[in-house]
Amino acid sequence: MPNNNPITVDQLKSILDQFFNEKFGFLENILLKNKQLKEKIQILEERMDSIESYSRRNNIIVHGVPRQENENPLELALEICKTTGTEIESYEIDEAHRMPSRNREISPPFIIKLTNRFKKAEIMKNYKKKKITAEIWKGNSNNRIFFNDHLTKKKQEIFKKAKILWDNYLIWTREGTK
Incomplete structure (x- = not known):
């Protein structure tokens, strides 16, 4: 049922x-x-x-350094640092090399890893005082040479966003003063 x-x-x-x-x-x-x-x-x-x-805090990335035949990375690093007016010895450089690059038309960036951050700070301070061109440095080019901190991808993104905000702020303040 x-x-x-x-x-x-x-x-x-x-x-x-x-x-x-x-x-x-x-x-x-x-x-x-x-x-x-x-x-x-x-x-x-x-x-x-x-x-x-933390591992990159003693690194400097140098852009615009012309590639040389048979370049010795340590000697090149010493030469680059001395161009800023900084006295440096080979034992103060832990490592130096070109970054890998697929673009054969431009010289790839050059990394200098120093043994202490105080020497890095001195080099960066001297670089900012003195605008270094490849012409001054080697006499064969007119390109500027740029020194930068070796930032991680995340820090680069933050830096780019901050730069955009700063640039927008400067534009806004200029327009406000007109």
């Missing part, structure tokens, strides 16, 4: 809730675990960026 008792909405809701919890209840755990893993990845990325920044 068929059951003629009608099912109430609350009973149907209860049956459907039980069904979905049995069949798809595991999804809540997966979503929670996914959220936890995303948070952990963000923390690890921040720690990695901090470690990279």
Whole structure:
């Protein structure tokens, strides 16, 4: 004999809730675990960026240095630093090399890793006082030579955003004074 008792909405809701919890209840755990893993990845990325920044703090990237035949990276680094007016010895340079580049038309940047940050600060200070061109440096080009800190990708992005904001601020203040 068929059951003629009608099912109430609350009973149907209860049956459907039980069904979905049995069949798809595991999804809540997966979503929670996914959220936890995303948070952990963000923390690890921040720690990695901090470690990279720390390892690069004694580095200087030099752009615009013409490529030379049979260049010796250590001698070139000493020459570049001395051009700024900084006295430096070879033991104060930990490492020096060109960065890899696919563009053969321009000289790739040159990295100088110094043994201490005080020498780096001195070189950067002297560089800012003295505008160095490749012509002054080697007598064969008129290009400017630029010294920069060796920033991580994340710090470069922050720096670019800050520069854009600063440039916009300068434009806004100039327009406001007209």
